[in-house]
Amino acid sequence: MKKIGMIGGLSWVSTAEYYKRVNEITQMTAGGVSSARIVLESVNRQDYVSAVIDRGDEAAACQQIADSARSLQSAGADFIVITCNDVHRFVPTIEPMINIPFLHIAQVTAEAVKSKGLGRTAILGVRKTMEGTFFPEVFARNDLETVEPNEAEKKFIHDSIYEELVHNRFHEETRGKYKDVMAAMGQRGADSVALACTEIPLLISPGECPLPAFSTTELHCQAAVARALDAR
Template sequence: MSTSMKTIGLVGGMSWESSAAYYRALNLGVQRRLGGYSSPSLVLSTVDFARLTELGDAEKWDQIGALLAEAARGVERAGADFLLLCTTTYHKVADEVAAAVDIPLLHLADVVADACQEAGVSTVGFIGTTVAMTDGFFTERMEDHGLKALIPAPEHHEFLNSAIYDELVHGKVEDATRRRVVEIIDELWDAGAEGVLLGCTELEQLIHQADCDIPVFPCTTLHVEAALDRALPATS
């Protein structure tokens, strides 16, 4: 059954918690879909998150793009049929990465936009790192699909960024942080959001649909399902 399975290429390490989430979800997804001893065909290259964080703080995004492009070329050489970046924030350099390889890059924003449209949502809240919320590379791509993206008020950005970098990337999940993030989501709801994007892989450790009164779009879960749709043989 797995002979026609495509090989999924992953560029990870941003953070290792994110890579672990992708790896686990892809394996569970194949088990759910195919059963038996089935597991996905994967190629994974991870980068040094400390180095990328240092370069990001220095606004050296050209160097970040070069590092991730080299990782992507390695994944391509190893036999991947298509590529995923296991991150939201570093999709800031997705175009540079895509241009460096001859295999398709499955862009997270396109996947999430499709899910929002399928759910009938046209205005969505977006929470993530400060870079992801304020730079525009992600929300503008969503808008290219006809969706309006709302981000939290500026006074919440430092808290959300700290929750991700100081807690979640280290596997720390705090109830107090969850409660405050839910309050921020409620503010986005009041501002007109019909759903909320968990725009950072690690946020899926913290926030679940049961915590919120509006639809939650878990970006990593959606990315994984789209990758499996592309990788696995069609079934009748």
């Protein structure tokens, strides 16, 4: 079994879900009382937020993730899973610095969307995910389109993540508003939705969504276990 290197802490809420689901899937797949080989590098979210939000210092934020990636490599990880969607924007910068690969969350999501014959996916997450290029670029390489929420929708989604979800607060009113956003985006041409913040699936499950929905957390965990158990 390969060792999974996990960069967590962004937030601890989703990191705990990653640890839980990776081990649940490992036991279901490998049988018995199997559990995953995981080495966790937990980033101090406050330091990260201070760099990204307070100072707007993307280079400093990237350096924090690069340091974590190097630590995981030194700890013997075979590949790296980042338990946060928007941090994947740093992957192209960090990959040349280390000798082990990242398992990219957008790629596993694109593969799942394509397997269902869908092709125009609404991306819901923090602003750096919704407005960034890493989801559109990865999806385009898979012959898929992404759809960006409008400004009011982006503000609601981003604020709900920062003010509620990362604090482990999940409210029925917020869940209802997410459904409204998805329905509106469906009327504007989206045929599916990516729950592209690792806390969103803790608020609303794919089965509750008005469009075919993909939990990036669940897909990432499934792919991590598949890679860890692959003998090649």
